[in-house]
Structures are given as structure tokens and as C-alpha cells.
Amino acid sequence: MNTLQGQISNIEVNGSLALITTKVNGIPFTAIVIETPETASYLKLGNTIKVLFKETEVIIATGDVSGISLQNRITGTIIQLEKGTLLSKITLGTTVGNITSVITTNAVEQLGIETNTSVTAMIKTNEILLSQ
Amino acid sequence: MIQLSLHKQLHTAKGTISLDIELALEPGQFVTLYGESGAGKTSTLRMLAGLLSPDHGKIKVNENVWLDTDAKINRKPQKRKIGFVFQDYALFPNMTVRENLEYALTKNQDTDIIDELIAIVALGELQYQKPDRLSGGQQQRVALARALVQRPEILLLDEPLSALDTKMRIALQDYILKLHKQYNLTTILVSHNIGEILKLSDTVYILENGSITKSGTPTAIFTSHQMSAKFRFTGEVIAIQPEDVVYMVTVLIGTNVVKIIAQESEIQDLTIGDTVVVASKAFNPVIQKVL
Amino acid sequence: MMNWEPLILTFKLAIITTAILFVLGIPLAYWLAYSKSKIKPVIETLVSMPLVLPPTVLGFYLLVAFSPNNAFGNWINEWLGLRLIFSFEGLVIASILYSLPFMVQPIQAGLAGLPSNYKEASYVLGKSKFITLLKVLLPNIKPALLTGIVLSFAHTIGEFGVVLMIGGNIPGETKVASIAIYDEVEALNYDTANMYSLILLVITFSILLTVYLINGGYLKKYGR
Numbered sequence: 001m002n003t004l005q006g007q008i009s010n011i012e013v014n015g016s017l018a019l020i021t022t023k024v025n026g027i028p029f030t031a032i033v034i035e036t037p038e039t040a041s042y043l044k045l046g047n048t049i050k051v052l053f054k055e056t057e058v059i060i061a062t063g064d065v066s067g068i069s070l071q072n073r074i075t076g077t078i079i080q081l082e083k084g085t086l087l088s089k090i091t092l093g094t095t096v097g098n099i100t101s102v103i104t105t106n107a108v109e110q111l112g113i114e115t116n117t118s119v120t121a122m123i124k125t126n127e128i129l130l131s132q
Numbered sequence: 133m134i135q136l137s138l139h140k141q142l143h144t145a146k147g148t149i150s151l152d153i154e155l156a157l158e159p160g161q162f163v164t165l166y167g168e169s170g171a172g173k174t175s176t177l178r179m180l181a182g183l184l185s186p187d188h189g190k191i192k193v194n195e196n197v198w199l200d201t202d203a204k205i206n207r208k209p210q211k212r213k214i215g216f217v218f219q220d221y222a223l224f225p226n227m228t229v230r231e232n233l234e235y236a237l238t239k240n241q242d243t244d245i246i247d248e249l250i251a252i253v254a255l256g257e258l259q260y261q262k263p264d265r266l267s268g269g270q271q272q273r274v275a276l277a278r279a280l281v282q283r284p285e286i287l288l289l290d291e292p293l294s295a296l297d298t299k300m301r302i303a304l305q306d307y308i309l310k311l312h313k314q315y316n317l318t319t320i321l322v323s324h325n326i327g328e329i330l331k332l333s334d335t336v337y338i339l340e341n342g343s344i345t346k347s348g349t350p351t352a353i354f355t356s357h358q359m360s361a362k363f364r365f366t367g368e369v370i371a372i373q374p375e376d377v378v379y380m381v382t383v384l385i386g387t388n389v390v391k392i393i394a395q396e397s398e399i400q401d402l403t404i405g406d407t408v409v410v411a412s413k414a415f416n417p418v419i420q421k422v423l
Numbered sequence: 424m425m426n427w428e429p430l431i432l433t434f435k436l437a438i439i440t441t442a443i444l445f446v447l448g449i450p451l452a453y454w455l456a457y458s459k460s461k462i463k464p465v466i467e468t469l470v471s472m473p474l475v476l477p478p479t480v481l482g483f484y485l486l487v488a489f490s491p492n493n494a495f496g497n498w499i500n501e502w503l504g505l506r507l508i509f510s511f512e513g514l515v516i517a518s519i520l521y522s523l524p525f526m527v528q529p530i531q532a533g534l535a536g537l538p539s540n541y542k543e544a545s546y547v548l549g550k551s552k553f554i555t556l557l558k559v560l561l562p563n564i565k566p567a568l569l570t571g572i573v574l575s576f577a578h579t580i581g582e583f584g585v586v587l588m589i590g591g592n593i594p595g596e597t598k599v600a601s602i603a604i605y606d607e608v609e610a611l612n613y614d615t616a617n618m619y620s621l622i623l624l625v626i627t628f629s630i631l632l633t634v635y636l637i638n639g640g641y642l643k644k645y646g647r
Contacts, residue, residue: 001395001398034362054393055378056378056393084376089395100395102378102395126416127415127416210546210549210551216544218540218543224541225563226563235545235548238549
């Protein structure tokens with residue numbers, strides 16, 4: 001599980017859903033959750049919370065990423081690449097710390113990425129968990 | 133309202149501990165006492181039932197004083213109107229299932245309750261058997277039913293499911309919940325099983341060395357922090373195996389076995405038998421009607 | 424010729440003794456099984472004394488105690504109109520004391536061997552100690568009760584020393600089979616002695632065999 005820590009910078013509520021933006025070292029991460037400030041006390045502007053997402057949910061892109069719906073994106077450099085038969089583990093160095101991604105080895109080869117390649121990591125809004 | 137204030141020097145296998153319990157329970161609550169063995173959970177239950185006397189203390193149930201050591205009041209267990217279920221059932225071997233229940237009747241009590249309870253715990257076919265012919269789960273159902281014959285308001289369960297296998301335990305938990313609701317009971321459970329506590333109780337009290345160190349809802353107590361995940365279950369780790377660059381953790385949730393992909397860093401402090409929370413965003417699971 | 428009287432007297436004594444012992448033994452065993460009293464070891468020792476004491480010692484002290492020449496015997500004699508030496512009544516009392524451990528010990532062991540939560544479950548269900556004993560505890564120690572009854576009965580049949588000391592040898596009153604056998608042997612009537620002996624042997628063998636068949640290994644456990 002990738003764990004980042006940041007401060008809540010924006011809360012948009014609609015019914016029992018809320019879109020929460022958390023700034024981690026200046027980089028915004030948005031998460032959609034079935035909680036509102038009424039049901040979860042930790043959802044408060046300025047509160048320090050944890051942003052969690054699973055390694056298998058981290059998408060890796062090289063080159064231009066402008067035409068993609070994903071909101072949460074951060075650039076970084078591959079500092080470690082561990083290739084397995086089917087899956088590979090990529091560790092990225094970013095301004096918010098290390099982020100780990102698990103993608104297929106096929107994808108690694110197709111993208112032609114290796115250590116020191118610059119890539120963009122992206123996470124879907126609905127894959128991000130918030131925790132106190 | 134049940135108010136307890138109990139103090140006693142207990143001599144346990146680990147030495148003497150000083151039990152100091154202050155509790156106030158609302159009627160209708162399902163409460164669990166959780167803690168290591170020797171922490172004083174069972175002693176607390178036994179003192180409430182009158183089977184053990186505290187050195188000093190007070191028990192008040194609604195407006196009735198059951199115990200007040202200062203005023204030299206100590207109601208006998210016979211006068212406390214309590215249902216008590218023992219870990220090893222304590223069924224009377226000389227009586228059939230039905231006779232065990234009938235023995236519990238008070239003078240002039242309507243016998244309809246016997247048939248009602250036998251129906252609820254589904255023991256109709258076994259009612260004329262002696263307890264030694266029954267499985268552990270069946271015996272515990274009899275013990276539960278017997279404890280409720282006198283329509284007590286308080287039900288005390290002393291690790292009632294610890295001797296049963298998982299499947300039986302899940303089934304018994306459902307019976308306990310059903311009876312708790314149907315008879316408007318205030319139930320106090322002693323349990324070691326976190327999954328069971330999460331499923332059954334409203335409030336959990338953690339006992340350590342004779343004192344309550346923490347209390348709250350089971351979710352607040354047993355999950356280290358609040359999380360926005362709505363798709364969340366508690367289970368027991370039954371296997372951890374490496375798969376390529378990741379690990380596959382097999383978790384038993386109730387009677388279902390699920391598998392979770394985890395990273396090396398996540399499995400480092402996990403061992404088989406650990407209780408874990410398995411969580412995901414509510415957005416991810418798919419739902420499909422079973423035909 | 425053989426006289427049936429000593430045999431009949433023997434069984435009459437054994438039946439009465441066992442019946443009284445059963446009624447006395449249960450509360451005593453109950454107390455010994457559950458009491459935490461400080462005097463419990465003393466009572467336990469007293470109950471077990473007949474197991475190790477020569478019967479003649481018990482008989483001798485009973486003889487002294489019951490004798491109208493001392494205060495206790497005299498009191499019983501005057502107030503209850505009972506003369507306890509050289510009488511059937513005295514024999515019954517002596518037999519009760521002599522066979523006490525054989526009734527009390529199996530029942531005590533039986534009660535102590537029951538899970539304590541039978542008792543507690545019954546109390547929580549609102550039942551008194553007496554009802555609990557009657558309906559829950561005793562029915563679950565039937566083998567121990569049977570053992571107590573049979574051992575007391577058999578032991579009373581076999582007693583000799585106590586009877587001789589306190590009962591003497593009064594035909595129809597205190598002359599039980601074991602005394603009669605001794606008498607016949609003294610008079611060199613080996614045939615009659617053999618008849619008495621054989622009858623006692625066969626009867627006690629049958630009783631014990633029946634119990635072993637019913638109880639399985641239980642007697643071995645609690646009988647001594």
C-alpha cells in the first residue's frame with residue numbers, strides 16, 4: 001500500500017458522497033469517498049490525513065499524458081525495477097516520496113522503461129482511500 | 133440500567149491481580165469483555181451472576197440492589213434473574229434436551245416458552261435426546277435456550293463459542309443475535325475472537341490486569357484507525373505465499389475464503405492466525421444477483 | 424444342625440445399617456465435597472478411621488462409651504430407654520460408625536468429580552441447593568451411590584470384631600453369621616461353619632458381581 005500524508009485542501013459534498021482534495025507536498029490528490037464531514041470527523045479542511053492506494057492501481061505512462069481522464073498524476077524517475085515473469089514492481093522517486101507500482105512485465109517491455117526513465121504515475125480518483 | 137462496581141483480589145495462574153471494574157450498561161446493549169486470559173473477564177461475569185463474591189462492591193440493576201458490600205446485601209444467584217451460558221455448556225446429562233429446559237421453569241410458569249425456544253434454536257428433532265448424543269454446537273444451542281427459559285433480562289455468555297469450529301461458531305453467532313433481539317436482552321459476552329466481537333457487540337471493553345483500559349465500538353477499538361473504505365471485513369490469515377513480485381494472502385472471513393494481493397512490506401508483520409481487516413473502496417466490487 | 428437365625432440377623436443388620444448410612448452419608452459427603460471449613464480435615468479423618476483401625480479398638484471404645492456405668496451410656500439408658508451394649512440397637516450404631524467411610528467416600532468422590540458448573544448452572548436457574556442435589560447432582564452420580572450402598576452392605580455383613588466387642592453373642596439379638604461361624608468352629612462343627620460360610624460367600628459374591636457388571640470399573644476406582 002502506498003501511503004502519503006497531506007492536508008485536506010478542498011471538500012465537495014453531494015448527498016452521501018464527497019470529493020476530497022488533499023495536498024501532498026503541493027501536489028493535489030483527489031479521492032471520492034462515501035463519507036461526508038458529518039459522518040467522518042477526520043474530513044475537515046486543513047486536517048492532516050493519509051492518502052492510501054494499492055500498488056496494483058498505479059498506472060504508469062511515458063510521454064504526453066494530456067488526453068487522459070485521470071486526475072491524480074505525479075511525475076518521477078524509476079529508481080528500482082524488479083521484473084517478474086508476469087508482474088513487475090516499479091519504485092518511483094517523486095517529490096512526494098517513493099511510490100510503488102505493480103504492472104505487467106509485458107507493459108514494462110512495451111513501454112521500454114528501465115531504471116532512471118522519467119514516467120508519470122496516475123491513480124484513479126475512486127482508488128484512493130483516506131485514513132486518519 | 134446496570135451499574136457495576138467490583139473490587140477483588142484475584143489469584144490467577146499468573147499471580148495475584150487486583151480487579152477493579154466500574155461499568156454502566158444501558159438496557160438492550162450487546163457488550164463484550166475482551167482481554168487476555170487471567171484479565172478478570174470471567175470473574176466479572178461470575179460476580180454479576182452471584183457465583184463469586186467481590187471483596188468490595190456494588191451491583192445495581194434497574195432499581196434493584198443485587199449487591200452492596202457496605203450494606204451487607206448480596207443476592208444469591210437464585211435471586212438474580214440472569215441467564216448464564218457456560219463455556220462447556222453445563223447441560224445436565226441425566227435429562228433430555230427438553231427436560232433440561234423444563235428444569236429451568238419457575239413454579240407455575242407457562243410451558244409455552246419451552247416449545248418457543250426449542251423452535252427458535254431449531255432443536256425440535258433432538259428434544260428427546262440426552263445431551264451426550266449432541267454435537268458441541270447443538271449442546272450450546274440447548275444451553276442458550278435453557279438460559280432464556282425464565283425470561284431473564286440479562287444474558288451472560290462466558291466464551292460460549294470458543295470450543296466450536298468456525299462454521300458452527302458463525303451459526304451460533306446468528307442464534308445469539310436473534311435471541312438478543314427477540315427477547316430484548318442486555319447481553320454481556322466474554323470473548324477472545326475479534327471477528328465475533330465485531331459481528332455481535334455494540335460496545336467492547338478491554339480488560340487488562342483487572343481494569344478496563346479501553347472502551348468503544350468494536351470498529352473503533354480493533355481497527356487501528358478510521359478508514360474511508362466501505363467494503364470492509366475482518367478475517368483470519370490462513371496462508372501467505374509469494375507470487376511473482378507480490379504476495380498472495382489468503383484470509384478466512386466468516387466461512388468464506390478470500391485472497392488479497394499484498395506487497396512484501398505489508399506482509400512483514402503478518403503471521404498465520406492474525407486477525408486482519410480486509411478493505412477496499414466501495415467503488416471496486418461488482419455486484420450480481422444470485423439466480 | 425444349621426440355624427437360619429444368625430443369617431437372617433446378619434442381613435437385617437446390613438439392610439438397616441445401609442439404609443441409615445445412605446440417609447446420613449449423603450449430607451455428610453456433600454459437606455465434605457464442598458465445604459471449605461477449617462475443621463473439614465478433622466471430620467474427614469474421623470470418617471476414615473474405621474478403614475485403618477482394628478475393629479476391636481472401635482468396639483472397645485464403643486463398649487466403654489455405651490456402658491451404663493459411665494455418664495453417656497447412662498444418659499442414653501435413662502432418657503431414651505436404650506441399652507446399647509449387648510443389644511441389636513447398639514450393633515446398628517456400631518455398624519454405622521464402622522461402615523461410614525464405605526458409604527461416604529464413594530459419594531464424596533462422586534460429587535467432587537462432577538463439574539462444578541452443574542451446580543452453578545442450577546443455582547443461576549433459580550434452583551435451591553436441595554433441589555440441585557436431588558435433581559441434578561445425585562442422578563449424575565448413580566454409580567457412586569450404588570458403590571456406596573453395596574460396599575456398606577457387604578462390609579456390614581463381614582464385620583466381626585466390633586460385633587464381638589459390643590454385641591456379644593446373644594442368639595436372635597446379636598449373634599450374626601460371622602459370630603456363628605466362629606462359634607461353630609470353636610465347637611468343631613466344621614460342616615455347619617462351612618454352610619454359613621458358603622452361603623455368605625455366594626451371596627456377597629453375587630452382590631459384588633452384579634455391581635461390577637452394572638458399574639464397570641467404578642467400584643475399583645472408589646472402593647477400597
